Amino acid sequence: MMDEHWSDGDAPLHPASAPDFLPADQRRALQLHRLRSVVKRAYEHVDLFRARMKERGLEPDAVRTLDDLRHVPFTVKTDLRDTYPFGLFASPLSDIVRLHASSGTTGKPIVVAYTRRDMSVWTGVMARTFAACGVRAGDIVQNAYGYGLFTGGLGAHYGLEAIGATVIPISGGNSERQIMLMKDFGSTVICSTPSYFLHLIEQAAEMGVTLADLPLRAGIFGAEPWTEEMRQRIEANSGIRAYDIYGLSEIIGPGVASECSAQCGLHVFEDHFLPEIVDPETLEPLPDGETGELVLTTLSKEAMPMIRYRTRDITRLMPEPCACGRTIRRMVRVAARSDDMMIIRGVNVFPSQIEEALLRVEGTLPHYQIVLTREHDLDQMEVQVEVTPDVFSDQVKTMQNLRKKIEHTLASALGIRAKVSLVEPLSLQRSQGKAKRVLDKR
Amino acid sequence: MATIKQLSLFLENKPGHLKAICGVLQEAEINIVTLSIADTEQFGILRMIIPDWEQARRVLEDKGFVVHANDVVAVEVDDKPGGMAQILNLLDQDQLNVEYAYAFTFRRRNSAVLIFRFNDTDEAVRTLTAAGRPLLAQADLLQALERE
Numbered sequence: 199m200m201d202e203h204w205s206d207g208d209a210p211l212h213p214a215s216a217p218d219f220l221p222a223d224q225r226r227a228l229q230l231h232r233l234r235s236v237v238k239r240a241y242e243h244v245d246l247f248r249a250r251m252k253e254r255g256l257e258p259d260a261v262r263t264l265d266d267l268r269h270v271p272f273t274v275k276t277d278l279r280d281t282y283p284f285g286l287f288a289s290p291l292s293d294i295v296r297l298h299a300s301s302g303t304t305g306k307p308i309v310v311a312y313t314r315r316d317m318s319v320w321t322g323v324m325a326r327t328f329a330a331c332g333v334r335a336g337d338i339v340q341n342a343y344g345y346g347l348f349t350g351g352l353g354a355h356y357g358l359e360a361i362g363a364t365v366i367p368i369s370g371g372n373s374e375r376q377i378m379l380m381k382d383f384g385s386t387v388i389c390s391t392p393s394y395f396l397h398l399i400e401q402a403a404e405m406g407v408t409l410a411d412l413p414l415r416a417g418i419f420g421a422e423p424w425t426e427e428m429r430q431r432i433e434a435n436s437g438i439r440a441y442d443i444y445g446l447s448e449i450i451g452p453g454v455a456s457e458c459s460a461q462c463g464l465h466v467f468e469d470h471f472l473p474e475i476v477d478p479e480t481l482e483p484l485p486d487g488e489t490g491e492l493v494l495t496t497l498s499k500e501a502m503p504m505i506r507y508r509t510r511d512i513t514r515l516m517p518e519p520c521a522c523g524r525t526i527r528r529m530v531r532v533a534a535r536s537d538d539m540m541i542i543r544g545v546n547v548f549p550s551q552i553e554e555a556l557l558r559v560e561g562t563l564p565h566y567q568i569v570l571t572r573e574h575d576l577d578q579m580e581v582q583v584e585v586t587p588d589v590f591s592d593q594v595k596t597m598q599n600l601r602k603k604i605e606h607t608l609a610s611a612l613g614i615r616a617k618v619s620l621v622e623p624l625s626l627q628r629s630q631g632k633a634k635r636v637l638d639k640r
Numbered sequence: 641m642a643t644i645k646q647l648s649l650f651l652e653n654k655p656g657h658l659k660a661i662c663g664v665l666q667e668a669e670i671n672i673v674t675l676s677i678a679d680t681e682q683f684g685i686l687r688m689i690i691p692d693w694e695q696a697r698r699v700l701e702d703k704g705f706v707v708h709a710n711d712v713v714a715v716e717v718d719d720k721p722g723g724m725a726q727i728l729n730l731l732d733q734d735q736l737n738v739e740y741a742y743a744f745t746f747r748r749r750n751s752a753v754l755i756f757r758f759n760d761t762d763e764a765v766r767t768l769t770a771a772g773r774p775l776l777a778q779a780d781l782l783q784a785l786e787r788e
Contacts, residue, residue: 404704585650590706592648592687592757593739594678601682620683622652624704 212329214322214361217469218524225525228469230264232497237261237270240503243288246281247273247505267474267495268483272506278308278448289313289501299347300447310349310447311501317356319498323453323467324357330458330465330524331418331441333387335362338413340380342390342398343421345369349451350421354389357453363387370394373401384413392419392428392440396565397628399435410437418443420452423511423532425550427557429461442531448507449494455529460521463528470498473529474506475515478536486517491536492529510536540570540636542577545614549635552581555611559604560589567626572640579616581608584623642765642775643711645693646755650706651677651684661686661705668699673785674744674755689714689744689755691782712757713764714776719745719752727754727773734767736760746784 211219220228238258240247250271251258261267278286283306287294295314299307312320333339339358343350351369358365366383368376370390376398379385388395395417402409417432420443432440444464445452454471455464466473474483475490484490492509496502512535516528533550540547549568556566565584570577581604589600597620604618627634651657658677665672675688689712690696697707717723724743731738739757746753753776758764768775776784 585706587706587708590648590650590708592646592685592708592710594680594685597650597683597685598680620650620652622650622657623706625652 212325212334212361214325215329215524217467218326218330218465218526220469220525222525225469226264229472229497232469233264233267233472233495234258234261236495236497236499236503237505239288239500240505244286244503246277246286247271247503264472267472267506270506272481272493272508273504274508275308275448275510278310279306282306283309284311286502287311288503294501298349298352298447298451307347308448310451313500316450316499316501319470320353320450320453321356321360323450323470324353325360326467327443327453327456328357328361328363328418330456330522331416331443332459333358333361333363333416333418337363337386338366338383339363339387339389340366340368340376340383340385342368342370342376342388342394343452349445349447350389353445353451353453354418358389373398374405377402377405377407380414381407381412386413387416387418388414388438389418391421392417392424392432393422395419395432395436395440396428399432400624409435414438416441420444423535423538423550425533425554425557426531427554431557444511444529444532446509446511448504449496449509450499454494457531458520458522458524463516463520463530465520465524465526465528466515468526470496472497473515473527475513476508478512486515486527489514489530492532512536538636540568540579540638542570542579543614545612547579547612547614551611552608552616553635555607556581556583556604559600559607565626566635568636570636570638570640577640579614580619581616582619582621582626584626585620586623642713642769642777642780643761644689644714644755644776644778644781645709646712646757647688647690647693647696647700648708648710649686649688649700651686653679653681653683658686661700664700664703664705665690665696668695670696670699673781674742674753676740676742676755678740687740687742689781691778691785693778710757711761712755713761713768714781715754715756715768715773716746716749716751716776717754719750723752724754727768730768730771730773731764734763736764736767746788748788749784 241258293313294311296312299309341354343354345351355365415438417438417440419440429440441457443452443456445454455466457464472495474493476483476493478491492511492513494507496504511532513529513532534548538549567582569580601618608616673689678685700707715727741756743752743754
């Protein structure tokens with residue numbers, strides 16, 4: 199019944215989505231207008247940006263067309279650490295209504311700030327995200343993104359309220375309670391990291407709850423790279439539709455890009471966040487359709503404008519029109535971050551390649567961990583894979599064959615040999631937020 | 641069909657893993673009639689014969705273990721030299737391949753029970769039955785154990 203009323207195809211367009219359908223020429227005019235003013239704002243208020251512009255002999259009015267952006271200097275993550283805590287702010291603290299910070303696994307966290315207007319932009323793009331994924335007033339949404347300094351929880355929360363959905367601000371963790379409330383409250387939508395939802399699927403099974411029998415129909419998943427194979431696994435095992443969303447704290451938090459009913463690429467809310475794809479080596483911009491590093495410029499941010507921020511995420515822009523009718527461009531799902539790249543015996547390996555390979559082996563669930571060691575000056579990669587009821591047998595040769603099959607699949611996908619270890623079910627650590635797949639002991 | 645159930649569990653080659661499984665069974669007051677462990681360089685497979693295998697499976701699965709149940713053939717022979725050889729001769733004649741085997745004894749009956757895992761269980765049961773060898777079913781096992 200929910201489907202009849204709320205599927206993205208049949209339902210009247212949500213008003214929040216209007217900017218998604220702007221004709222391309224109008225959108226570009228708006229982008230240029232906003233780009234010129236944000237460059238000017240950053241130049242006037244952010245010392246680091248002004249110094250870098252001057253180094254290149256550039257004045258803000260050097261940006262006359264969207265294409266002129268290619269001459270403007272980049273911003274990188276270490277710039278946020280080096281200016282910790284407030285060095286990149288373009289607004290006085292009296293105008294700033296919110297601060298968030300990254301968890302900061304290495305050294306100082308990175309801090310991001312929002313003015314009242316930034317908050318309204320953020321709420322707007324999150325409302326557009328949920329509208330694109332078919333979430334509507336009447337939906338009961340279990341928001342299992344972490345609340346607090348992390349941008350995920352509160353970012354999603356404000357967007358959901360704006361769209362009129364009923365929010366359960368449950369935050370991450372306490373999986374038993376997640377399943378209990380999902381059942382008792384009749385949640386129709388869940389927001390979490392994809393790896394945490396996989397954990398919830400297991401938790402539900404342990405509690406004797408069949409997710410497919412509950413009203414839950416959609417999951418809004420982000421905050422970590424995942425793969426198409428993982429989507430299919432989630433959808434098959436829980437009976438919901440799994441949507442990919444994209445964002446990063448440095449730019450706004452969640453709300454930079456979102457899938458739509460077509461589930462084929464993520465629409466970038468490019469009236470606020472201008473995407474470029476650059477060659478990660480030469481840093482030269484690449485044309486639409488070519489794969490490279492995503493660089494984003496915040497077109498309307500007041501508190502902390504980010505000009506040409508290097509996201510380290512590898513993707514490409516899809517200029518072709520989308521089945522949903524949105525005119526804003528799509529980007530291919532991010533399956534790889536240049537930061538996550540492992541160099542093993544000189545070969546570049548992404549965790550996502552390992553995940554794809556594992557999911558190709560029949561019955562192997564995506565619970566795995568990569569352990570990197572160095573023996574006799576040589577890098578060794580071990581992939582630990584949990585044994586599941588589907589693949590377990592009482593016969594040694596069946597288990598040996600499974601191990602060989604995984605090793606073979608990995609070797610042909612990666613181009614290097616990895617040692618595969620079968621480990622006991624539920625022995626690998628489950629994440630409450632972003633999954634930690636790689637243990638580098640080198 | 642005259643076969644009995646065997647439970648198998650995956651074991652990592654790490655200290656304490658076998659103990660954890662036995663602890664779960666101990667807590668539920670479940671007795672193991674016999675067991676065998678297949679060990680490889682990387683992992684082991686624990687196989688057990690347990691009269692109330694369904695309850696054992698339930699308590700182990702509740703603790704998160706992956707448990708596999710399958711049919712094995714149990715042949716009772718006299719507990720004396722040549723008891724097992726006779727059976728193997730029969731299997732050899734019909735070229736039935738044994739995947740693995742282990743055993744236990746009934747003290748009171750002065751007999752031994754050989755547990756065989758065949759690739760083709762049905763064929764093995766037919767051969768042994770045709771040769772007049774009594775095969776134990778789960779109920780026979782329970783009965784015999786009560787008298788021990």
